[in-house]
Amino acid sequence: MQKPSLAGMERDSTGKPPQYPIESVDNALRLLLLLGERSEIRLTDASEYLRVASSTAHRLLSMLQYRGFVRQDPASKAYQPGPSLTNVAFAVHSRMDIPRTAAPILRQLVDTLQETVHVGTLDGRLVRFIAALESPSAVRVISRLGSTRPAHCTSTGKVLLAGLSDDELDQLYPDPHLEPLTEHSVRTLTELRTQLAEVRKSGFAISRQESEEGVASVAVAVPQGGSGIRLALNASAPSYRFRPSDVREACSALKDAAAELARNLG
Structure with missing residues (x-):
C-alpha cells in the first residue's frame, strides 16, 4: 500500500479551520507534514510550497531548527528531520506498542526458522531495530535491539530504501560515495541503486557480511496499513548457514509474518 500523500494527510484533519487561525503555526506544521513525505527539503521547496517569501520560509525553518524539529545539512544546506521530530515519531511508535504487537509473530518466526529475527524502521540514513528475538541456537546472531x-x-535498510523514490534517495544520499562497515559493504550510490532495483523486483533484500563479518540476513518490507509506518522484518544468521534454500524458506516465512504484522497494526 502506498504511503499517504501530504494532500491526504491534510484532508484527514477536522476539515474545519479554527476560529482564530495562526498562519505562522499552520505553515510550520505544514512544513513538518512535508518532511513526512520527503527525506529533506530546501529553502526554495518550503517557499514554493507555502507560497511565501524565502525570508518567511527561512524564519519558519530556523524556528523549527531551534526546537530540534529539523536540522540543516552543513554540505547541501537542505533541511532534514531533526532529533525532536524523530523522538516524537518513536514516542508514537512506543504508544502503538509495536514490540508487543510483533512479539508473538517473532516467536513464530524463530520457531520456524531457528534464527534471530528483527523489526526495523528507517531513521534517515540509519536503520533502527525496535523489536527482536534471538535464535535458540548456541551459535546465533546477537539481537540488535535498540x-x-x-x-x-x-x-532491513535496503528493503526500506527500495520503497523510496529516486528523488528521495538523491536527497538522502547527496554524496555518491558511501561509508562501508566491512569489505563487503556497498560503497557507491550507483551500486546501491542497482541493488535496490533488484530488491524491487524480488520483494526482498539480502546482506552478506555487509554490516558485520560472518553475519548474513534477509529482509522484507511490512505492507503499510493504516499506521503509515515504514517497517521491515529480517532474519539474521551466521553466513555459513545462509544457503539459497535457507533464503527461500526465510523469505516465505517473513512475507507471511509481515502481512500478519501489518494487519495487527492496522
Missing part, C-alpha cells in the same frame, strides 16, 4: 546501522549496509 541499536542502529547504516541503512545501505543492512538487508
